[in-house]
Amino acid sequence: MRVVLAEDLYLLRDGLTLLLEASGFDVVAAVSTGPELVKALDDLNPDVAIVDVRLPPTFTDEGLQAALQARRKVPGLPVLVLSQHVEQLYARELLADGAGAIGYLLKDRVLNSDQFIDAVRRVADGGTAMDPEVISKLLASNARHEPLAELSPREREVLELMASGKSNAAIAAQLFVSEGAVGKHTANIFAKLRLVPSDDTNRRVLAVLAYLNRTGA
C-alpha cells in the first residue's frame, strides 16, 4: 500500500516511516512542507496520505488545507490527519463531504503502534478513524440534547467506540462482550437516535458522525 507522509519534525517523520515500512506499507514520499505535500499528492496518487495539520511555511493549518484540497480533486482520497490537538471544528470540515476514508488522530496515538497501524489500514480501506477525544467532545457538547440523554451508559460507550470508526468485532473485543451483544446495542442506539440502521460499518459510522454534527447545530 502506497503512503504519502507529511510531517515537519524530522524525528517523528523518520519514526513513522520506519513504523509504516515495518508494517508492510510503502512510503512513497515523506515530505516536510505544505507545497511539497500538495505536489506529492498530485504526482504520486497514493493509497493513503498521513498528514500533519501544522506544516511550514506558514505553520498554520497548511496540512489540513492541502488534504482538503486534494480530497476535492480526488473525492474519497483516504487521508489520515495527525495533530497535537484535536478540534471539533476541523473534524466537521474533514467529514463534511460525507465520503468517508477519513482519519483524525492525536499524535499521541502513534505511541500505540498496533492501534495506529490499524487506524491507517481502516482509513485506507475507506473507513473512519476519529480520535476518542474528538468523539467525547462531540458527545459532551451534545449531552443536553434529547435523544442522546436517553442512552444507557453502556450504549453511550458503544456509541463512542462506534463513532471513532471501530467495527462490531473491535468494539466487542474492547468491551469484553460478545459481538451479538454489541449488535443489539447498536440496534438500540440507532432506534433511539431515529437513524436508519446499516450493516456496512463505514456507512454506519458516517451516519453517527453526521448525526452528532447535526445535533451540535
Add this chain to the structure above:
Amino acid sequence: MLREHALALVRGLALFGLSLVAAVQSALAIVVSCAGVLAGFKRERWLPNLVRRLVARWTGLEIPVPYWPEPGPPRPERDGWYRWGNQLYRKPGPIARMQRFRWLLKDPATHRDHIWALTAPVTSALTVGLPAVLVVAGFLVHPLAALPMAAVGGAAAPALLRIYSHWTGALLRPTTRTGRTSLWAWVMGRANVLLKLAATFGLSLIGVVHVGVTAVTLSGFLGPFAAQRQPSRTFLNRRRRQIGAWTGVRIDVPYLPMPPPPAPRPDGKYQHGRMLYDSPHLIRYTQTFTTLMKDKATWRDPLYLILDPLVSLFLAIVPVVLVVGGFFGYFWTWMWSRPISFFAGFDITHDWGYLGDLFPALRALPGWLTPVAGLAAAIAGLLVCQACLTAHGHWSKWLLGPTRSAQLAQQVDHLRETRSEATDAQAAELRRIERDLHDGAQARWVAMGLNLSVVERLIDQDPEAAKKLVANARGASAEALVELRQLVRGILPPVLAERGLGDAVRALALDNALTVHVAVDLPGRVDAPVEAAVYFAISEVLTNAAKHGQAEQVSVDLRHVDGKLRATVADDGRGGADPAQGSGLRGIQRRLATFDGVLTLTSPSGGPTTVTLEVPCALSSPRTSTSSETA
C-alpha cells in the same frame, strides 16, 4: 316641514345656550389651572361630551370622544420604589399627580376643547344663535320687525344647525395630527437655543464670582481642604458638562491629577524633604498647592471666568436682539396697533420705532415694510442662534479644555496605569506557566527517566518486570502530553494560531455545552495580542454565562467597525451580573485596558445579559471570513 324647522330652531337655541355655558366654564377652568389646579380640565369635559351626544342624535353626525384614557395607579418597581423618568420615589402620590398633569395637559383634545369653548359664543351666535340674535336686533329696531326676523331665522334654522354641527365636529373629534408641524417644531427648537444663549450669559455672570472663590481657596485662607476641593473647579466641571450638552462641543477635564495623600513613616511621622511632621495636613497642603500652581488650567480657569461674560454677551446679544426686537418690537406690536388704533383712536407705535430716530431716512419707506423687516430680522436671529451657541462652545473649549501638554500628561498617566497592569498580568501568567510545568510535565519526565534507568538495569535479569516499567513510562509520557496540551491551550489556543479569531471562537462555541450562535464578519486577521486578549475575554464571558447566568442560548457577534474590533456576547440567562462583584469581568476589563479596549455590560436582573468588548485595532491581510453558524 314646519315641525322640522321648529325642531331645528329649538335644538339650535339649546346648543347656543350650551356654548355660552361652555365659554364661561372653560374660562373658569383656565383661570383656576393657573393656580396649578387641573381638576377643572377634567370636570369641564361633561359639556363637550354632552354636545357630542346631542349633535350625533340631532344631525346624525357622529363625533367620537377623543380623550386619552385616564392613567392607572403607578406601579412599583421590583424593589418597591416608584419610577418617573430617571427619578425614584418612595410613595406613588407624586407620580400619580404628574401622570394626571401629563394626561390632561399633553392631550391635544384638552386644548381643542378650549378653543371650541372659547370661540363657541361667537361661532354659535353667527349660526345656531342667529335666529335669536336677529329677533333681538329686529326688536330693537322696531318691535314689529322682530316677527319677520323670527320667520327668517326659523327658515334658515336647519341649515344653520348643520353648519354649526360641522364646525363643532371638526374641533371636537379626535385629531389625526399627532404632533406640532415641523415649522412649529423648528421655531420652538430655535427658541430653546435662544433661551440657552441668554442663560449662557447669565451663567457667565455667576462665573465671575468664582474668580474670587479661586483666589481665596488658592491663598490658603480656607485651610488645606479648600485647596484640595477647589469649589470653583467643581463649578467649572459642571459648566464643562453643561456646555457639552448644550452645544455638542465636548470639553474634557484638563486638571492634573492631585498627589496621593502622604504615607506615614514606620515611626508615625510624615516626611517632606528633610522635615518631619506629626500630621499630614501641612504636607498635603504644600503638595496640593504645588500641583495647583504647576497646573496651567489653574490660570486658564480665571481667565475664562473673566472673559466669558464679554464673549457670551457678544454672542448672545445679536440673535436675542434680532428676535426680540424684530418679532416683538416691530412685527407683533405693528399687528396689534391696527385693531387697537381702530377702537382706541390712537396709534401705539410709530413705524420704524427706535431705528427711525437713528436713521430718519427710514421713515420715508412705506409703513408696511416695518413688520416685514421685523419678521425677517427675527428669522435671521433664529437662523444664526445655533451658530452662536456652537461658537460659545468652541470658545469655552479653547480655554477650558485640556491644553496639548495636559492631554499628553493625562495620556502618560493612563499609559502608566495600564502598563503596570499589563506587566502584572504578564508576570502572573508566567508564574502560572512555570508552576504548571514544574509540577506537571517536568515531574512526570523525571519519573519517566527514573523508570527507564531502572529498566536499563532490569532488562537482562527480569525482562517481565522491565516490560511492565516500560509500559508505565509510556503511560506517564501520554499523561505528560495531555497536560502539556492543556497548558498550550491556556497560553495560546492552537486554533487561534492556525485560523485566527473567527474560527477560534467557532471552535470555542462547538466545545461549549451551551448552544452558541456565532456570527463573524472580519475581512482579515487581527493583531495577534489583541486576538488572544479578545479570545480569552469571550471564553471567560461564555463561562460566566453558563456558570452564573444559567443561560441556555448565547449569541456571539464578531465584527470590525470604525477601526474597532467589536465582540458582542448576549445570553438568555437570569442577568444581574456586576463587574464590582468579582466574577472575572474586572479581570477582562483590566486586560483589555492594555489595548485601550473597553467592556460594557448590560445585565438587568432577570436578564438578558449583553457584554460588548471593543478594542481599537487594525485588520491585516484581506482574507475574507464572513459567515454565521451555530454550535
